[in-house]
Amino acid sequence: MNGISAKWRDRLLYMVSPIVFLLVWQLLLMAGFGDRRFIPAPSDIALRFWRLTINGELALHTGVTLLRVFGGFFIGAIPAVACGLLMAMFKPVRLVVDPLIAALFPIPKIALMPLLLLAFGFGDASKIALVAIAVFFPVCVNTYVGAANIDKIYWDVAKNYGASQTVMFTRVVFFGALPTIFAGLRIALAVSFIVLVAAEFVATKSGIGYLIWNSWELLQVDVMFVGIVTIGILGLITSALFQEIERKVIPWKAE
């Protein structure tokens, strides 16, 4: 009983700051600060949100954006984890890959968009590729750091108990690095939304990023805000989902 109510208290606390933020925003506009044509109140945005939901437009754009985010996320994250583990296990791999990562990581991934449009065209593929590339680096680096910092005793135990390289890789290094891998995945998820929305500004006719940019050009400020809010909500939901998954996948992580 006590455990359950504590859990719900935590969940409520999690929602306090966004609610307070919206409340302040609404009250300020209602009190006459700011021009509601350019800065719509949360209630205006909510109304527009509702209309766009009813006519299915928002669902369409959200669907497209989510497809691109998750497509790119998985395509980028899986090889990134493998690469990070290999770097931690084999020094030659690390020596070869490290300079490449150091050089490519700081390049703003959105700068690759024209190149990707050339390679993959104007369809979903180019956006998915962009997200995959953006996801790869933080996940790879986090995986490597997590795997390299596994307590030495686990390597000793595995070796003494006859672990092959494969067992070492799949049963020891991977799981040992998993908490840090998850930290990397969470960063990567945020990064995916960031680069994707930016990409959708220019190179597409669908997606939340397109919705935002298009309504800005038409000066439909409330629609623009609906797009922005939608991204925020998607970030919130996926992040919460992620925490639940993390709790299930890493049961040994102390509460």
Place this chain on the structure above:
Amino acid sequence: MVVQRRGAAISIAGLCKEYVSGQGRVRALDSIDLRVKPGEFLCIVGPSGCGKSTLLRILAGLDHQTAGSIAVEAGGWRVQNAMVFQESGLFPWMSVETNVRFGLMTRGVPETEANERVEAALRLVGLTRFRRHYPHQLSGGMRQRSAIARAFVTDPAMLLMDEPFAALDAQNRVILQAELVRIWEQTGKTVLYVTHSIEEALLLGDRCVVMTAQPGRIKQIIDVPFPHPRDLIALSAAADFGRLKIDIWKVLEEEVTRARQEMEA
């Protein structure tokens, strides 16, 4: 129970280990000569930094000697050695059962045989009810029990134990020492047991190797005359136990003092 077979015979000759550290070369072990009889319980005591753990690590294949040789005769044993570490070294992401099974999984022991052996090992240390628990849900004593089960389940010719009970409270230590002696008496394995406690060495060992501080040399080897099976509580209260303890302490005291003076100098 009659012990069917005896564990590994070990002969160590002229073993040296040097480390390259910041200032230069540090000699951790210096010309160690030691013969361990099959099925013997040998305790190694010495001041901190005398290289006793290094000796175990070399035997476990986790470290290499700079010079000297080790010959292990373990005919008829599929697994040569298994180590029990000071901090259990259980994998936090595996349940107790999966941890215990680890050394069998790596060696491709068939499923049904592995199940039986894991079951027996868990029963041996009294953890059948906790098989699904993760290490962080267990007490320190239960964690070390799991680590012991993980070592025994592989049926090694020699068991290498590096201060396995050092981090436990006094009551748990006594209980686990008694269990270890009971299990060892039943299985006939060769045990090398590193400890800094003279009392523990005398309670458990057939012989007790006293080592010097840096560089680690064998100062003296003392026969522990108490017969098996041992009642550890009664033994620890016996008069000749006390006398032997004082004898060894005198040998060790010089070393501890010398090590401290060197550290302060």
